Amino acid sequence: MDKYVCNVCGYVYDPEEGDPENGVSPGTSFDKIPDDWACPVCGAPKSEFAKEE
Amino acid sequence: MKPVAIKPGVHWVGAVDWDRRNFHGYSRSPMGTTYNAFLIEDEKNTLIDTVEDRFAHKLLCNVAHIMEPAKVDYIVVNHVEPDHSGALPELVKACNPEKVFCSPMGEKAIKEYYGAQDWPIHVVKSGESLSIGKRTLHFLETRMLHWPDSMMTYVAPDKILVSSDGFGQNIASSERFTDEIDQRDLEVQLARYYANIVLPFSSVTLKILDQVAKSGWDIDMIAPDHGLIWRGEGVGYAVEAYRRYALQKPANRAVIFYDTMWRSTEKMAHAIASGLADAGTPVKVMSLKSDHHSDVMAEVFASGAVIAGSATHNNGVLPLVSAMLTYMKGLKPQNKIGAAFGSYGWSGEALKDMTEFMVGMHFEMIEGVRAKNRPGHDQLKACVDLGRRVAQALQAKVAAV
Ligand SMILES: Cc1cc2nc3c(=O)[nH]c(=O)nc-3n(C[C@H](O)[C@H](O)[C@H](O)COP(=O)(O)O)c2cc1C
Numbered sequence: 001m002d003k004y005v006c007n008v009c010g011y012v013y014d015p016e017e018g019d020p021e022n023g024v025s026p027g028t029s030f031d032k033i034p035d036d037w038a039c040p041v042c043g044a045p046k047s048e049f050a051k052e053e
Numbered sequence: 054m055k056p057v058a059i060k061p062g063v064h065w066v067g068a069v070d071w072d073r074r075n076f077h078g079y080s081r082s083p084m085g086t087t088y089n090a091f092l093i094e095d096e097k098n099t100l101i102d103t104v105e106d107r108f109a110h111k112l113l114c115n116v117a118h119i120m121e122p123a124k125v126d127y128i129v130v131n132h133v134e135p136d137h138s139g140a141l142p143e144l145v146k147a148c149n150p151e152k153v154f155c156s157p158m159g160e161k162a163i164k165e166y167y168g169a170q171d172w173p174i175h176v177v178k179s180g181e182s183l184s185i186g187k188r189t190l191h192f193l194e195t196r197m198l199h200w201p202d203s204m205m206t207y208v209a210p211d212k213i214l215v216s217s218d219g220f221g222q223n224i225a226s227s228e229r230f231t232d233e234i235d236q237r238d239l240e241v242q243l244a245r246y247y248a249n250i251v252l253p254f255s256s257v258t259l260k261i262l263d264q265v266a267k268s269g270w271d272i273d274m275i276a277p278d279h280g281l282i283w284r285g286e287g288v289g290y291a292v293e294a295y296r297r298y299a300l301q302k303p304a305n306r307a308v309i310f311y312d313t314m315w316r317s318t319e320k321m322a323h324a325i326a327s328g329l330a331d332a333g334t335p336v337k338v339m340s341l342k343s344d345h346h347s348d349v350m351a352e353v354f355a356s357g358a359v360i361a362g363s364a365t366h367n368n369g370v371l372p373l374v375s376a377m378l379t380y381m382k383g384l385k386p387q388n389k390i391g392a393a394f395g396s397y398g399w400s401g402e403a404l405k406d407m408t409e410f411m412v413g414m415h416f417e418m419i420e421g422v423r424a425k426n427r428p429g430h431d432q433l434k435a436c437v438d439l440g441r442r443v444a445q446a447l448q449a450k451v452a453a454v
């Protein structure tokens with residue numbers, strides 16, 4: 001599964017880790033994260049994320 | 054204040070804001086603050102950072118003590134927040150620099166703030182370096198410490214890390230180095246700055262500390278953009294303090310904040326405090342009518358347990374309590390034990406509201422106490438007992454770390 005990087009702050013979403021603090025369980029691919037999820041570091045919306053190359 | 058050479062050829066040229074008491078519009082700064090900027094004399098004369106716009110003349114005057122402003126070749130912008138870049142348009146005009154360096158996020162922000170279409174902006178990324186003659190500048194992006202554009206600049210071979218908002222303290226003084234002032238004041242202001250500004254970015258802070266350690270930079274001076282400069286043993290102290298702050302290990306200390314209409318909730322606060330103190334946990338009681346939210350936040354940061362009190366007001370919490378909780382939530386404190394209490398007249402929603410709020414912040418909650426109208430002997434005993442229970446839970450938690 002692909003990792004995604006936040007354009008605003010550089011936080012990397014790793015599907016293996018998920019974001020359990022904010023209700024995203026480990027193993028969740030980026031496209032399965034709810035639309036209202038926001039970057040846990042800077043609060044940017046999902047649309048600010050790009051696939052890590 | 055006149056320029057001060059912090060190393061041969063490297064000059065502090067900033068401005069001291071002696072009477073600043075309201076920092077960034079929301080946080081108290083009882084000791085004032087400083088906007089630090091540094092001018093390096095080399096083949097390419099380089100200015101690192103500027104000051105708030107209303108101090109532009111001071112900065113220019115300080116630069117002029119060292120060289121004609123027109124002789125400044127490069128300007129490095131570590132951070133575009135107005136307290137560090139406000140004077141930039143005036144400086145660019147006076148210096149007419151050959152190049153202005155900033156981070157990728159910095160370029161966007163400079164353009165958004167200042168237009169700056171015709172400025173000679175050059176973007177530098179983490180890991181890049183720039184020779185200015187005898188010296189080399191190394192750049193480290195520190196995104197979200199505490200803005201997306203933040204960056205630090207390491208000056209070799211002078212061994213100076215210009216750290217922007219990291220390691221800063223809001224202190225106005227005639228001294229320029231941390232070892233020259235009262236150490237307790239320094240500690241309080243360093244922690245206070247962290248608690249009110251850097252705290253939400255603690256995980257980022259830990260990563261940046263690791264990057265700095267891995268960079269192999271030999272640092273014997275950390276020059277933040279606010280307050281005094283760390284040198285000698287101060288460097289290790291500052292780095293260690295930041296690591297400790299970012300880890301947020303629980304401390305055996307508690308804070309109770311509250312608001313009250315007819316002082317019943319206040320009585321409860323005092324009873325809870327006496328339970329905590331009896332059980333061996335030092336506690337501070339803060340009335341939100343007397344203590345500013347940023348002062349309370351400094352105590353929250355230093356405390357392993359946070360206890361919120363409010364009378365029930367129109368089926369909810371009092372506005373000062375609501376403001377405090379919202380402010381605290383934004384700063385994302387971790388590893389706290391929480392509890393709530395309050396007096397009520399008929400419906401009593403405040404306790405539930407405060408509890409839910411703290412559950413949302415992942416606080417480990419101890420069941421709180423509610424008292425109808427005027428707390429009687431039994432209810433005050435229940436408050437003392439709440440204090441004891443919090444103290445026991447906290448001490449067990451501290452011992453387990
Ligand atoms: C400590 C601090 C935290 C901030 N947090 C955010 C944030 O989380 N998200 C955001 O979009 N902007 C954030 N900002 C940026 C401000 O919203 C921005 O500077 C805005 O332009 C300020 O408006 P004002 O000039 O009316 O105060 C923050 C600014 C500061 C100083």
Ligand SMILES: [Fe+2]
Nearest residue numbers: 132134199218
């Ligand atoms: Fe800043």
Ligand SMILES: [Fe+2]
Nearest residue numbers: 136218278279
């Ligand atoms: Fe600042």
